[in-house]
Amino acid sequence: QSLSAAVNGSPNTIISSEGPSQNNYHSVLSLFPNFGWQNKAALPGGRWATGPVFSKNCIAGTDTGFIYLIAGYDASFANTALNTVYNTATGDYRDLAPIPDVRGQVAPIKVGQKIYVIGGYVAVSFSPVGTNSVYDIASNTWTTGFPMLVPVGVYASAVYKVSLFY
Numbered sequence: 001q002s003l004s005a006a007v008n009g010s011p012n013t014i015i016s017s018e019g020p021s022q023n024n025y026h027s028v029l030s031l032f033p034n035f036g037w038q039n040k041a042a043l044p045g046g047r048w049a050t051g052p053v054f055s056k057n058c059i060a061g062t063d064t065g066f067i068y069l070i071a072g073y074d075a076s077f078a079n080t081a082l083n084t085v086y087n088t089a090t091g092d093y094r095d096l097a098p099i100p101d102v103r104g105q106v107a108p109i110k111v112g113q114k115i116y117v118i119g120g121y122v123a124v125s126f127s128p129v130g131t132n133s134v135y136d137i138a139s140n141t142w143t144t145g146f147p148m149l150v151p152v153g154v155y156a157s158a159v160y161k162v163s164l165f166y
Contacts, residue, residue: 001097002129008032011071012056017048023152040091041091041092041093043069043084043086043093044084044093044095045074045080045081045082045084046074046075047069047072047073047074047075047080048072048073049072049073049104049118050068050069050070050071050072050089050111051069051070051071051072051105051106051108052068052069052070052108052129053068053070053108053109053115054066054067054068054110054137055068055110055115055137059121060076064088064089065089066085066086066087066088066098067085067086067088067132067156068083068084068085068086068096068108068110068114068115068135069082069083069084069086070082070083070084070099070108070117071083071099071102071103071117071120072104072105073104073123074110076085077123078123078124079102079103079104079105079122079123080102081095081098081099081100081102082095082098082099083095083096083098083099083135084096088112088119096135096140097135097140097141097142099117099133099135099142100142100144101129101131101133102122102123103119103120103121103122103123103129103131104118104119104120104121105121105153105154106118106120106122107119107155107166108135108157109158109159109164111158111159111164113136113137114134114135114136114137114162115134115135115137116133116134116135116145116157117131117132117133117134117135118130118131118132118133118145118157118164118166119131119148119151119152119153119166120153121153121154124151124165127151128151128152128153129151130147130148130150131144131147131148131153132144132146132147132148132151133145133146134147136148148154152166
């Protein structure tokens with residue numbers, strides 16, 4: 001089993017997705033104004049250990065945000081390159097450009113209009129990697145960033161000013 005979480009910028013929503021032995025659904029916990037847990041549409045493909053990250057463009061009053069679900073494993077523990085976005089307003093999923101360096105258990109982080117996917121595990125050996133894949137939200141393309149100095153698997157990441165920490 002695996003549990004992934006994404007918290008929006010005003011810590012009011014937590015998204016969780018269940019592992020392959022569960023029902024392959026995700027749930028939403030709204031902390032304000034105390035709506036409690038709600039089941040939402042299943043993540044297509046039944047994958048787990050995806051890297052979720054929240055993005056809100058604030059373009060219009062109806063923009064409640066998007067959750068990007070990047071990489072992870074399928075039911076047979078094989079890596080998947082899927083990059084899927086969930087529209088929190090409509091409840092729809094849409095596939096985007098696949099991540100070029102497949103791995104799971106990543107903690108992507110959004111800085112501006114880019115999502116950095118650093119580290120993670122390669123499924124067959126569960127060996128940590130130092131890969132840094134950078135997704136451009138506007139162009140739906142991937143580039144390669146500077147690799148990590150020390151490969152890591154499961155980790156937390158954060159942004160401070162213009163620096164990424166893991």
